[in-house]
Amino acid sequence: MSSKNKYVQLYNTITDRIKNGDYSVGDKLPTELDFANEYGCSRQTVRQALAKLESDKIIYKVQGSGSFISDSALPLKKTMRIAVITTYISTYIFPSILRGIETTSTSAGYSILLKATNNSIAKEHDILENISAHDVDGVIVEGTKTALPNPNLTFYRSLADSNIPLVFFNGYYPQLLETKHSNILYVVTDDYQGGYELTSDLIRKGHTSIGGIFKSDDIQGMRRFSGYMDALVNNHIPVNDEHVLWFNTETKFGISQQLSQSCLPEECTAVVCYNDEITLQAFELINFQNKKITALRSFDGTISPQQCNLDFYSLQHPKEILGLQATKKLIGLMNGDTEKSTVLSWE
Incomplete structure (x- = not known):
């Protein structure tokens, strides 16, 4: 330390x-x-x-x-403040998640201290270093690069040791759940099942060469890939390394270029994408270059089928419900109630 x-x-x-x-x-x-x-x-x-x-x-x-x-x-006996630490604030699905958090917090008499890490471990460090029992009664947090080793876990453990409950959403650190702390929970979507269902749907439609684009530095990406892989294996379809494209936080805006340099668009008829942000990049390349791909599957439900001239479907993220559930559990922990982690189904 x-x-x-x-x-x-x-x-x-x-x-x-x-x-x-x-x-x-x-x-x-x-x-x-x-x-x-x-x-x-x-x-x-x-x-x-x-x-x-x-x-x-x-x-x-x-x-x-x-x-x-x-x-x-x-x-210190009661601040009536909740720290909310998220990767991003104003883009994509985050405003809806924050709306669920804010609505539930406000109705219970709590104000919010809102911070964003931009999915940076260094920024997460700076935020956590300045949060203490003097500032807040509890923390709602989206973990940063949760598939990687993280040097900031000591801060989280220290907060939990100081009776500051923590509720993670979207992504969390499995190492923290291995400790004795009963005041560290998570509320997440069933990412494994989502990956499995989307891939299985494509197989039912006759696709046998299915590519995947997944994020390597968060736990959601790894579990979505795991569901994709198991669906292929359970249907006796070989997993081809060259049909899986990996990206991370720093490379996520270069998907089109990565795709153009891979064999995936030429050999696959369908692709499972990590989320809708990535799907839009993939679709742009496929549409522009008239690739072999005829079907796309994705997560988060921010794209309507009318925006895509392919066979397209995206699972609906329970955004506001996720924020509401995370806040309810945190308030329960702060009130001394026994709470359990929750995995939400995709809508």
């Missing part, structure tokens, strides 16, 4: 102890040396944590006397 992560973790531990009543307003905190010995960290780490506590007006220092709990620490 980096020294920066250590002081944030200590900061969250102290705020958690304030919320639990271990320290009250006016109480004197242990010395730097006492904290360092208790938590097995350096005095520099303690000094940084105390400096952040003072900056957030949770404690105040008296020269020659020590650090004391401030009156401003009282809001």
Whole structure:
């Protein structure tokens, strides 16, 4: 763990102890040396944590006397704020998801602190570093590049350890679910089943050479590919590596170029696409160059069949319902209720 992560973790531990009543307003905190010995960290780490506590007006220092709990620490008992961390905000399916979150939060008396990572691990780090028990009562979050190892899991664990519940939507980090935390949940769509159903539909229509375009750096892409692959295998159709095109966050706007350089458009009669954003790029190339492909299948339901002159279908994403469900579960956790993760069917 980096020294920066250590002081944030200590900061969250102290705020958690304030919320639990271990320290009250006016109480004197242990010395730097006492904290360092208790938590097995350096005095520099303690000094940084105390400096952040003072900056957030949770404690105040008296020269020659020590650090004391401030009156401003009282809001730690309830901020009535929810942090919402999403990859993007204003494009594609996200406004509808956020509408579900906002409607449910507002009706329960909560305000929203909205942040976007742009699917950047570095940006996610900066956001998480500045969120604490002093700021919010809970967090709704879409994981960043969830198929990859992530250096920010320590922040999430620290928040959970500080009794800040976390509800992930769309994508989550499986490693966090392997811990003892009962206040980390997810609400997602059944991406495996979606991939399986779309591919099976194409097979029923007589297609035996079916390509796929999938995202490699998030858990949704991997599970949609897994469903696609199993549908082929279960119908005794070989999986051809050359018929699967992979992209990631940084290359997602170059699908047309990738397709033009692959054999997929020349050898496949149908393609399962990761989502509608990718489908539009694929369709543009297919339509322009009159490729062999006659059918497309996709996810999210933002394209009408009239926009595509091929055999086309896109599963409807339960966008607003997903946001509503995630928020309801978070509020339940914040109220001390027992909640479980949910996998939503495609509409």
